[in-house]
Amino acid sequence: MTNFRVHQTLHFLSLVLCLCLTQFSAPNLAHSEDQGNEGKVIKALTVKNNIAISAETILAKVKTKAGDTYSQVALNEDLKRLYATEYFTDVSIDAERFEDGLKVTFVVEEKSVIGEIAFKGNKALTAQKLKETMKSKPDEMLNMSLLAQDIAEIKSLYIKKGYPGVDIKYELDLNKELNKTKIAIIINERKKISVAKVTITGNEHLKTPKIIKVLGTKTAWLFNPGVFKEDVLEEDVDKIKSLYDDIGYLDVEVTPKLDYSPDGTKLYVAFEVKEGKGYLVGDVNIRGSAILPEKEIRSKIRMKKGRHFSRRELREDMLAIRDLYYLYGYMDAVVDIDQNVNPADGNMDIIYTIDPKEVVYVGKVIIRGNVKTREIIVRRELRIYPGDKFNGNKIKRSKERLYNLGLFEDISFDTEPTQAPQVHNLIVNVKETKTGEFSFGGGYSSVDQFLGFVEVGQRNFDILNFPTFTGGGQNLVVRTEIGMVRQNYNISWVDPWIFGWPYLFGFDLYRTSHTRRTDIGWAYDETRTGGDLRLGKELTEHLRADAVYRLEQIKIGSIPNYASADFRSEEGSNTISSALLQLTQDTRDNIYNPGKGYILSGSIEDAGGVFMGDKDFIKGTATASFYHTFFERFVMELKGRAGWSSSYGSSDTVPIYERFYAGGANTIRGYKERKVGPRDTGSDEPIGGEALLLGNAEVVFPIYEKILKGAVFYDVGNVWAKADDFLVGGGYKSGMGVGIRVNTPVGPFKLDYGYPLVKNNNDESRNGEFYFSISRGF
Numbered sequence: 187m188t189n190f191r192v193h194q195t196l197h198f199l200s201l202v203l204c205l206c207l208t209q210f211s212a213p214n215l216a217h218s219e220d221q222g223n224e225g226k227v228i229k230a231l232t233v234k235n236n237i238a239i240s241a242e243t244i245l246a247k248v249k250t251k252a253g254d255t256y257s258q259v260a261l262n263e264d265l266k267r268l269y270a271t272e273y274f275t276d277v278s279i280d281a282e283r284f285e286d287g288l289k290v291t292f293v294v295e296e297k298s299v300i301g302e303i304a305f306k307g308n309k310a311l312t313a314q315k316l317k318e319t320m321k322s323k324p325d326e327m328l329n330m331s332l333l334a335q336d337i338a339e340i341k342s343l344y345i346k347k348g349y350p351g352v353d354i355k356y357e358l359d360l361n362k363e364l365n366k367t368k369i370a371i372i373i374n375e376r377k378k379i380s381v382a383k384v385t386i387t388g389n390e391h392l393k394t395p396k397i398i399k400v401l402g403t404k405t406a407w408l409f410n411p412g413v414f415k416e417d418v419l420e421e422d423v424d425k426i427k428s429l430y431d432d433i434g435y436l437d438v439e440v441t442p443k444l445d446y447s448p449d450g451t452k453l454y455v456a457f458e459v460k461e462g463k464g465y466l467v468g469d470v471n472i473r474g475s476a477i478l479p480e481k482e483i484r485s486k487i488r489m490k491k492g493r494h495f496s497r498r499e500l501r502e503d504m505l506a507i508r509d510l511y512y513l514y515g516y517m518d519a520v521v522d523i524d525q526n527v528n529p530a531d532g533n534m535d536i537i538y539t540i541d542p543k544e545v546v547y548v549g550k551v552i553i554r555g556n557v558k559t560r561e562i563i564v565r566r567e568l569r570i571y572p573g574d575k576f577n578g579n580k581i582k583r584s585k586e587r588l589y590n591l592g593l594f595e596d597i598s599f600d601t602e603p604t605q606a607p608q609v610h611n612l613i614v615n616v617k618e619t620k621t622g623e624f625s626f627g628g629g630y631s632s633v634d635q636f637l638g639f640v641e642v643g644q645r646n647f648d649i650l651n652f653p654t655f656t657g658g659g660q661n662l663v664v665r666t667e668i669g670m671v672r673q674n675y676n677i678s679w680v681d682p683w684i685f686g687w688p689y690l691f692g693f694d695l696y697r698t699s700h701t702r703r704t705d706i707g708w709a710y711d712e713t714r715t716g717g718d719l720r721l722g723k724e725l726t727e728h729l730r731a732d733a734v735y736r737l738e739q740i741k742i743g744s745i746p747n748y749a750s751a752d753f754r755s756e757e758g759s760n761t762i763s764s765a766l767l768q769l770t771q772d773t774r775d776n777i778y779n780p781g782k783g784y785i786l787s788g789s790i791e792d793a794g795g796v797f798m799g800d801k802d803f804i805k806g807t808a809t810a811s812f813y814h815t816f817f818e819r820f821v822m823e824l825k826g827r828a829g830w831s832s833s834y835g836s837s838d839t840v841p842i843y844e845r846f847y848a849g850g851a852n853t854i855r856g857y858k859e860r861k862v863g864p865r866d867t868g869s870d871e872p873i874g875g876e877a878l879l880l881g882n883a884e885v886v887f888p889i890y891e892k893i894l895k896g897a898v899f900y901d902v903g904n905v906w907a908k909a910d911d912f913l914v915g916g917g918y919k920s921g922m923g924v925g926i927r928v929n930t931p932v933g934p935f936k937l938d939y940g941y942p943l944v945k946n947n948n949d950e951s952r953n954g955e956f957y958f959s960i961s962r963g964f
């Protein structure tokens with residue numbers, strides 16, 4: 187028995203030893219063989235077992251070439267390159283003697299090629315739509331990782347369509363002879379589910395509509411399909427907690443509950459709220475080396491003692507204090523916050539600890555991201571320069587000016603340290619927007635009727651930069667409009683810094699014509715042909731002056747025979763030669779979409795006289811617009827316009843085409859176009875007046891995201907026949923109403939309804955008016 191065990195043990199040890207020798211000898215032999223090939227010349231490179239991919243394509247991926255010396259290291263790198271193509275499931279290398287050298291063969295096992303992609307069970311989405319979603323395509327290599335991504339994308343698409351329970355699988359059918367795989371994607375759509383109702387319970391200190399407004403889970407209606415998503419539900423819980431956090435309920439608990447209709451197609455979502463304790467702000471203390479007066483620091487803190495505690499407002503107060511220090515150049519200032527519940531009264535005590543560090547100065551100003559735009563275009567708008575103390579207001583104003591150029595879609599400022607601790611470089615990051623435009627289309631308005639246009643424009647034009655003609659910040663527009671009542675042709679060019687000097691220079695060449703249409707207030711045909719030259723200069727940060735010389739030939743026709751003699755005397759052609767001076771004060775935060783600030787403008791124009799021409803008159807205008815945002819997204823505009831004109835010299839009256847008109851979409855809504863003010867005694871058509879005064883108040887507010895906006899407005903004003911009646915003439919007309927603004931795929935749509943509050947003396951009835959238009963700007 188003992189001998190048997192000894193023999194058995196010896197047999198086992200012999201077997202293990204053999205296996206070990208086999209394990210270690212094979213690599214060593216291979217290594218020895220590889221070492222034997224090192225340094226030999228490679229006479230030929232071949233590929234073996236490739237079917238779909240040509241040998242030329244495979245060999246183009248490797249760096250080893252015929253004529254190179256054999257290197258195992260280099261061939262290992264080639265193996266990695268071939269695997270990285272994701273064409274193969276396996277690659278190996280054989281080397282054999284060939285013509286006094288070596289022949290190296292890459293032995294490959296190709297991945298299958300995708301043949302047909304088929305779908306089963308899809309009803310809500312077409313096969314074509316699903317194929318467009320996939321990155322895997324027929325006749326391309328089958329990539330399992332990519333296929334998994336495709337399945338995830340298809341599932342995401344179904345969830346967006348209201349099928350959260352969709353189940354998607356796939357089957358692969360390999361044809362080994364052709365090395366092609368058919369993909370069958372099997373879809374179990376299950377039932378489409380929409381959110382029928384969202385309710386909130388347990389909320390005592392927040393109104394239900396305020397909570398519902400912030401939720402991503404929405405009830406199904408006309409503009410929302412009511413798709414349910416679990417991840418959005420989780421986000422909604424956090425949003426509700428955040429709302430309560432803002433009013434001091436830091437311990438709030440929110441539990442969502444789901445209930446389905448009997449047929450499983452309707453979902454009822456309920457959020458149960460347990461508010462818990464509400465915390466108030468206790469003592470607020472400021473510590474550290476504040477440097478700035480404590481009173482000034484406290485003016486930036488909104489969370490006063492006794493108010494509801496809010497983590498969001500706490501962060502905002504901290505940022506406001508830091509911005510205050512930035513304003514004085516303390517760019518490295520640190521503001522720490524400690525908050526603790528006072529056990530005596532249960533309130534939240536707050537301590538701001540401030541370390542201002544040292545004043546930081548601007549080193550270099552570095553511009554990044556301007557691919558087409560010349561660097562000087564950016565630099566000339568900056569209001570902070572090397573050597574200045576960092577100043578938050580100057581940086582903010584620089585950002586506003588850069589946005590107002592209309593050349594960039596995103597602008598940000600950053601800093602980077604230098605070798606000097608008190609000097610930081612200022613980094614200006616810009617992302618250019620598309621500034622060139624070729625557009626054509628049409629629209630309709632209650633004023634211009636149907637209108638078609640073709641326009642070529644470039645806001646970043648450079649007349650000297652051949653051949654691209656871009657990057658100079660100049661504005662070039664060539665536009666043609668042809669419609670039922672007017673035809674316009676216009677070429678406009680403006681350089682805000684002519685030849686690198688801070689003076690605006692530009693010109694317009696145009697021909698405009700308007701057909702007589704009494705229903706929209708045009709009692710005659712009018713054609714204007716001419717142009718103008720413009721010169722402007724910024725006098726201060728917000729004040730600018732402009733001068734314009736205008737030369738026009740104006741032709742008036744189609745005045746009815748029954749019109750008065752004075753009206754008929756306007757018929758014919760005349761030349762207007764005039765010069766205009768204008769001052770403009772503009773503090774708006776954004777000239778394209780203002781939310782705050784104001785713009786004041788006044789101009790005086792002298793026609794004839796020393797400038798010659800056929801008509802002598804003086805015209806003055808003044809406008810003022812104030813913008814204010816409230817309730818975060820409600821924008822109010824208050825606008826006033828005044829005009830005064832008078833003839834002199836050889837002219838007895840101001841020409842009819844240079845007078846003021848009111849009534850309609852852009853002046854006093856509720857009245858017909860141009861029908862407010864003087865009318866001809868013979869034809870009862872509007873003939874304009876020498877003086878005008880208008881006031882407009884409008885509030886625009888969001889209804890549905892960025893698509894639909896609402897508006898309420900009030901307009902008032904009048905036009906007087908003689909300038910002497912300005913302000914004292916009375917007879918004011920006013921209207922009020924509502925409107926909508928819709929951003930549609932074909933262009934922005936605007937609809938207003940105005941109702942006249944005062945009867946127009948020349949009209950028998952007092953009826954409201956609709957004004958609508960489809961155009962390109964919003």
